[in-house]
Amino acid sequence: MNGMSRIVKTVSRWVAPFIIAFGIYIALTGHLTPGGGFPGGVIIAGCFILLTLAYGKDRVKKIIGVGSAEIVDSLASLSFLCMGLLGYVFGGSFLSNFIQAGFPGNPFGLLSGGNMPIINLAIGFKVGGSLFVVFAFLALFRAIEED
Amino acid sequence: MFTYLLAFILFAVGLYSVINKRNLIKIIMGIIIMEHAVNAFLILIGYRLSGEAPIIEEGATVTEFVAAAVDPLPQALVITSIVIGLGVVALMVSLAVRIYQHYETFDITEIRKLRG
């Protein structure tokens, strides 16, 4: 699969960091505005899919590759589980909001959610990584080997 | 009951497509339509006539909020259900690609190596 024309390549290279920042913003303020972990993750994956469509599969396989996406995926889910176990240790039950008990923060502020922004960010990276892995296996690796 | 009629019609269309169509891709589309119909039904259950979005503004009290807002619990259920549907559809499409590589066709009447 070849890439697209030079205009598409240039514009998508400039816009990509903003898309990732927008995705992280939606994931991080999930307790205040609509959104949360899952839509933020889909936007992050959408950015990488845009880069794949613009540049063609050979360059993307060399530069980004599937292995790093799988590592990000597993690390994000393990950090979600660690937040749950930390809630067990500090707060008394699994997934309890121990940060909010300690630092309440102002209402409607960013820090008022306790461990909600951290969990939303972990879910965002996990969903982004998973969707990119699914897309990569469907589109990038055409000749799947027989075994 | 009229508000739920659209969701039931979509559900029936999806179920018809899963049962009666012969092309694998149409069966996958049927399951997607059924899941969307159930998600729409879930959101419609939490609706209240002339209700507002369930976000507390600055300076609002809890009782006004409860009297005016739409039920937020089905919305959380629907977010989870959409993601589950995404996982199932991704798996179905990958399996359909593999079936095409093995059998060279999408027609389910010809994909019948397992009998009995």
Added chain:
Amino acid sequence: MLPLFVAIPLGLGFLLPLLEEFRERSKLYAGAMILETGFLLALSLVKFGDKGIYRMGGWPPPIGINYVLDGLSSLIVVVISAIAFVTAIFSLTYMSEYRNLGKFYGLFSLMLAGMYGVALTGDVFNMYVYLEVAAISSYALVGFNRGPEEIEASFKYLVMGAVGSVFILLGIAMLYGSVGSLNIAEISVRVSEMADKSFILLSTALFIVGFGLKAAFVPFHSWLPDAHSSAPTPISAMLSGVLIKVLGIYALSRLLFNGLNLPELAPQVLTWVGAGSMFIGGMIALGQKDLKRLLAYSSVSQMGYITLGLGMGGVLISQGKPAIATLALIGGIFHLVNHATYKSLLFLFSGGVEKLYGTRDLSEISGITGLSPVSGAAGTVGTLSISGIPPFNGFWSKLVIVIAAIWGEMYPLAGIVLFTSAITLAYYLKVQKELFLGEVAERAGLPGKISPGLYLPLVILAICCIGLGLLYLPEFRGVVLKPAALALQEGSEYTKLVLGL
């Protein structure tokens, strides 16, 4: 302690594919799986018989999600842990020639996490989420070998399972719309106060169809022979041994008995569906030539026994005969435990047979007792147990179901149970004649013996088959099975445990 049952398998499920990126060491992953299932088996045996709830995140019951440990869920957790432990020991040797084993054990662990979640949770939508986690992992595991037949079986299983899940979600939506709460104890309190129950009946119908697709009741059973015969052998044992029971019968009975307070015609429908499954599954199994397909149709038939026992219990409760109802429920739950042991024994045995002979066709294999006496003996114990021959455990559970049917004056059902037991004996006698006795068949170029890693789990399960027959005696029955039956029968105990009323 209760979230550990879900958190440890989830953690291993995320950790093993990550480790596989760096180095592929299959024995390490299999060893980690055996350690994890052994630890969970020890934990479930220690906590057997406790009753308590656990509040996730510290939120109190009607608002938050809580995990409930009562008589029935502690028994189911022990059954899941035991079968998973034995399957993990078996798959250490059996799966050694497959690739990508990190993903296999990761998916296996996720399936376990989903099953523990369904068994322990007290919230309807949480049960749906864990059910989907377990179901999606099993769809992927059935097609793990990536040959044409496995992919076709996995796709068929996927489509029917997804339709079942959508029906369950529609039932949950309708239930929430008419009741207004998602906690199972809270739903039972509000349903008993409702006057117009037509929406509850509609939800019940949707639940029976949805969970019936997951549990392979008779009009919806067509995915089961393909999926259970094409999956790798440890996965077949897990699917047929625990998955269709936990995701189908256990979830349905928890919702119908404890949540919806046994709506109008539901137990009668369960009884008819159970009788139909027993009969049709048995008849089709008589004509099978492939060993694993015969075992899969036999699973459809035996699930009918469990459904029949639970349905009879419900009918007798609504007729006002509590003592006989407890006996019928004990029969159904006893048969659930028994079927888990001897069906996984038979599936693991068929895996060993496939390794020895290279084929599963019954007309080409014979004389296994000559090749490997230990596994032959274990297989004989398995087939005798499932046919219902006296000192083994199958006989006792079928006896309890027949006695409950006769005391409850439902004589046609007792007749169907006895007739199906005769058919079961017939096709397992055919398996014994073809497979065990006779001369050793021609097998060019295949290994001569089964290694100990493959027959040790069979020996463990065969000892369980003989030992579980003791559960018929009133002392053991009162400790193990009666609390489980009473947890279903007396919904007020469940509500008191969860809501503290």
